[in-house]
Amino acid sequence: MQIAPPGLKGLAVADTELGAVRGEEGFYHYRQHNAAELASTRTLEDVWTLQIDGGLPPDVASIDGGPNRALPDEAAEIVDGAAARLPDPMAVLRVGLLAVAALEDRGPLLDRTASQRRDDALRLAAVVPTVLARHHRRRQGLDPVDPDAGLSHCEDYLRMTTGARPGPAEARAVEQYLVATLDHGFNASTFTSRVVASTGADMAGSLVAGVGALTGPLHGGAPSRAMEMIEEIGEPERAAAWVRARLEAGHKIMGFGHAVYRAADPRGVVLRAAAESLGGELVCRAAAIEAEVLRVLAEWRPGQRIVTNVEYWAAVVLELAGLPRAMFTPTFAVSRTIGWSAHVLEQAAAGKILRPSARYVGPEPSRS
Numbered sequence: 001m002q003i004a005p006p007g008l009k010g011l012a013v014a015d016t017e018l019g020a021v022r023g024e025e026g027f028y029h030y031r032q033h034n035a036a037e038l039a040s041t042r043t044l045e046d047v048w049t050l051q052i053d054g055g056l057p058p059d060v061a062s063i064d065g066g067p068n069r070a071l072p073d074e075a076a077e078i079v080d081g082a083a084a085r086l087p088d089p090m091a092v093l094r095v096g097l098l099a100v101a102a103l104e105d106r107g108p109l110l111d112r113t114a115s116q117r118r119d120d121a122l123r124l125a126a127v128v129p130t131v132l133a134r135h136h137r138r139r140q141g142l143d144p145v146d147p148d149a150g151l152s153h154c155e156d157y158l159r160m161t162t163g164a165r166p167g168p169a170e171a172r173a174v175e176q177y178l179v180a181t182l183d184h185g186f187n188a189s190t191f192t193s194r195v196v197a198s199t200g201a202d203m204a205g206s207l208v209a210g211v212g213a214l215t216g217p218l219h220g221g222a223p224s225r226a227m228e229m230i231e232e233i234g235e236p237e238r239a240a241a242w243v244r245a246r247l248e249a250g251h252k253i254m255g256f257g258h259a260v261y262r263a264a265d266p267r268g269v270v271l272r273a274a275a276e277s278l279g280g281e282l283v284c285r286a287a288a289i290e291a292e293v294l295r296v297l298a299e300w301r302p303g304q305r306i307v308t309n310v311e312y313w314a315a316v317v318l319e320l321a322g323l324p325r326a327m328f329t330p331t332f333a334v335s336r337t338i339g340w341s342a343h344v345l346e347q348a349a350a351g352k353i354l355r356p357s358a359r360y361v362g363p364e365p366s367r368s
Helices: 036-043 045-053 073-085 090-103 112-139 153-162 167-179 189-197 203-212 221-234 236-248 264-279 282-302 310-320 325-350
Strands: 017-021 025-029
Touching: 017 167, 025 090, 025 264, 025 325, 036 167, 036 264, 045 112, 045 153, 045 167, 045 325, 073 090, 073 112, 090 112, 090 203, 090 310, 090 325, 112 153, 112 189, 153 167, 153 325, 167 310, 167 325, 189 203, 189 325, 203 310, 221 236, 221 282, 221 310, 236 264, 236 282, 236 325, 264 282, 264 325, 282 310, 310 325
Parallel strands: none
Antiparallel strands: 017 025
16 A cells, blocks of 8 residues: 655645645646746636636637626525524535525536536536625625626626625726635545535535535635734734744744745735735735744744735735625635536546545554
8 A cells, every 4th residue: 555645745635736735936827837827827717718618719709798697586595594593604605505406407517418417517616605705794784685687707706795886996806816716636625525426426415525625724715814913913013923933833824824835935926916906004014924924933943935815915805895704704615616626527527436545553453
């Protein structure tokens, strides 16, 4: 038996054409395209098309999520009922995805044609912002806002959540976040979705498994924690003492460090530029706090390169765009479900179940 390294770190477990992360270089790509450049120059719909259909518009017909965003009435009722009892939007997202799939009889991937699987992928990724926004507004005692098929995926998500159409600058900054986080190698949630898809399960089950993995704060889907840290520090001159106290207590510093990147996280670079395009006191303060945190981390662990990760500047962008903090991680899911769905399609086409082994390290069993 071959023994994998802890956490499967550095171990390739499948082939993919969807992209990769080169952590030592501070670079990642979607298919053959620089992902950070795509986030800076392309729309979410463009990159959605790239990952699902293999090319960028105008060479390939652009995916339009608008017609797929509306919920069936029965699914809307289920989401409303769940929202009345469940405060966690990620829990209700799981309920909503399963409800849509069941009501529309979207069965196991093993029994679906390639065209049907693609339809499942587009439909279920498209309803994610609708489910999340509906849950949020119900929890606030507000009427839900129906989707508008004429708006972009990002604009409509912001409108359905806040009740007002976003300004162009805010919409574009959040769209850059969605593009930058759409996919990122074989991270925990992507791998989880592919494992479930490899069994021939349905698209909804595969995506819901990814949602479950994403809820873990160690995954990187919790930018609200980074924003809370910025607020708790307050003024930049307090940052060094705050960070040292946290480190001495054995706590992680949210928004800093990454399992793969040893050079700058390119997503953070893109999102810092997006935040700076919006401007304001928060951006200046966040930049000064970032510098102090990085200085202390360099002193704390000399010789180890610790970088600002995607969460830090994502938190600033989402805050400036007016999204409530309870919706920061759900916003990550709006993006990542598109990436998961592309991976699920690729895994389903491979037709091979993922079935690793485990090394037993317990007491020697009795043979009697």
